[in-house]
Every structure is written in C-alpha cells, then in structure tokens.
Amino acid sequence: MHKDQLGQHWIEVCAIEQIVPNTGVCALINGEQVAVFHVIDGEQRVFAIGNYDPNAQAAVLSRGLVGNLGERIVVASPIYKQHFDLQTGECLEAPENSVPAYPARIAGGKVWVAA
Template identity: 40%
Template sequence: MTPRQAPGAAEWQAVCRLEDLDVERGATALVHGQAMALFRTGDDTVYALGNHDPFARTSMLARGIVGLRAGVPFVASPSHRHGFDLRTGRCLDDPHVAVPAYAVKIVDGMVHVGRRLRS
C-alpha cells in the first residue's frame, strides 16, 4: 500500500482503497510515520490501531484474529490472545493496557487515517 496525502487535509492520510482490505483480516501500513494495523469488518467499517502488541512486544497485531466479544469488535493478539477493542484500542483482558487507536474515514472508496483518538 502506497500512502498518499489526502488533498486539503494534512491530518488525514489516504492509505488504500476499501476493496484492498480483506474482511475480518488485518493489514499493515505506514501512516503518519507510524506502523498501523488496519481492520475491515463485515459491515465495511475500518479501524486503525497501532500495530505493536504490548504483551508480546512485537509489531504483529495485524496478524490477530478479528471477532466480536459481547458486541465489541476486537482483535486477538496472535501471540498471547489478549483482545483489543478495535474502536478504542483498550485491552479487553487488562483495562490498564491499550494500543493507540486512530480516526478512520472512507472517502470515495479510499481509506483515510487521521489523528490518534483519545483513550
């Protein structure tokens, strides 16, 4: 995926086309100089989290398993299976741990990633 700058919006970076993302699978991208994991769910919602797994201390969160836990979309770390809320980055298994979550919007079929969300 080749990052491109969205016209007129320096805080948003165009990353890829929505159709380039597989449903219920993660993909990695370098956005705003940060390694991110992008996830597309069955309803075409896209989430962006920091790709670093704080438990395994590796950059492989994008390889995790995507699912729902009590109605919360999450990704399970591939190493230790800790669940991270795709909306907020908060760990579902340890409330003291979180990964960065970023704003995402789809414009004309292109996925744009913006600023880090407050946790």
C-alpha cells in the first residue's frame, strides 16, 4: 500500500504486463472484488470498477468484453451483455444497476488502485 500527497491510499495490484491488453482481471481489494482493465486505445490506461454485475447477480465483469460505444470505453457483461462505462461504472442499459468505479493508475510498471 502506498499513500500519495493527498492522503489517498493506493494498493498495488500487479505488473501492467500481467494483464493482457484490452482485457480485465479480478483483484481483491479491501475485501471487495474489483475488476481491473488494461486498455490500449492510442495510449495505455487502466480502469477499475466493481466486479459484481447486479443484472446477472454474479461477480463476472472482469471477464467481459472491452470495447467502446461512441466515446465511452465499456465492458460488456459476459452474461446478459449490459455495458458498463469503465470510467464511471454506469450501466448504460440500466443505470440503476451501475457499479462503483475506483481511481486506477500505472506507476513504475505496476497497476495501482485507490482503496
């Protein structure tokens, strides 16, 4: 765990090369399953959202397909195919079933998620 200048706690998840580009992995952060995505779309970025899909009532979002709808980078749930915005966690088809989004970054070749 690392604390930044603003007092926010960051947890190291893994090395960036351990996540295949344009896919996700699941990490246990403070007892919560978090889906962490490595996206390359002109630049290399990481995103983190809750792994639990409330539409399917299953922890599966890290296994979804990464893509985009217009300007939004999304993951399609592998069960019912609802799209979740990777920046905000919003479920585009059913906003009432949105998931939490977490700050994520790449530093020193590692993926970090804010706790």
